[in-house]
Amino acid sequence: MISQILTLVGVLVGALTSYFSVTMTERSKHRREMAIRWDQRKLDAYIEYAACVKEVADFARRSRLVDEGSDAHRELMTEMEAGERKRSALFEGLVLLAAPRVIEAAHAVNLTLRGLLEQARRHEPPLARYGFTERLNAYHERVREDLGISTNSWPVI
Numbered sequence: 001m002i003s004q005i006l007t008l009v010g011v012l013v014g015a016l017t018s019y020f021s022v023t024m025t026e027r028s029k030h031r032r033e034m035a036i037r038w039d040q041r042k043l044d045a046y047i048e049y050a051a052c053v054k055e056v057a058d059f060a061r062r063s064r065l066v067d068e069g070s071d072a073h074r075e076l077m078t079e080m081e082a083g084e085r086k087r088s089a090l091f092e093g094l095v096l097l098a099a100p101r102v103i104e105a106a107h108a109v110n111l112t113l114r115g116l117l118e119q120a121r122r123h124e125p126p127l128a129r130y131g132f133t134e135r136l137n138a139y140h141e142r143v144r145e146d147l148g149i150s151t152n153s154w155p156v157i
Contacts, residue, residue, distance in 0.1 A: 056083040060120035099146040105139040
């Protein structure tokens with residue numbers, strides 16, 4: 001009878017061990033899948049924000065190249081303002097997903113873009129670039145850091 005009890009205890013211990021092992025493996029797999037899903041959402045938000053910022057800056061630049069008050073100027077200004085509203089909404093989504101350093105870099109881009117937009121609204125020639133490209137590059141660098149993309153590991157061609 002003792003041998004039957006030991007066998008039963010052995011089977012029970014084996015079943016529990018198997019159950020906990022599978023449960024832990026599934027939990028770990030689920031966490032990895034969720035991390036990948038969130039990283040993809042962050043990447044999409046980062047790209048969409050940067051593309052919108054560049055588009056708005058381009059509208060601002062082009063609006064100063066046409067005659068103020070012309071149909072082309074009004075159209076570009078309308079596109080610029082619509083893009084600015086979209087950029088603002090995208091920034092809110094970015095704030096919800098991004099790491100603090102990415103948010104700081106995006107905020108610096110926003111401030112720089114605001115200066116460019118003010119120049120465009122007043123139809124002034126661009127007196128200063130406000131460091132737009134440099135701030136956008138800093139944003140890209142913070143995004144790579146947040147996503148764990150190391151530029152040092154890129155192959156040299």
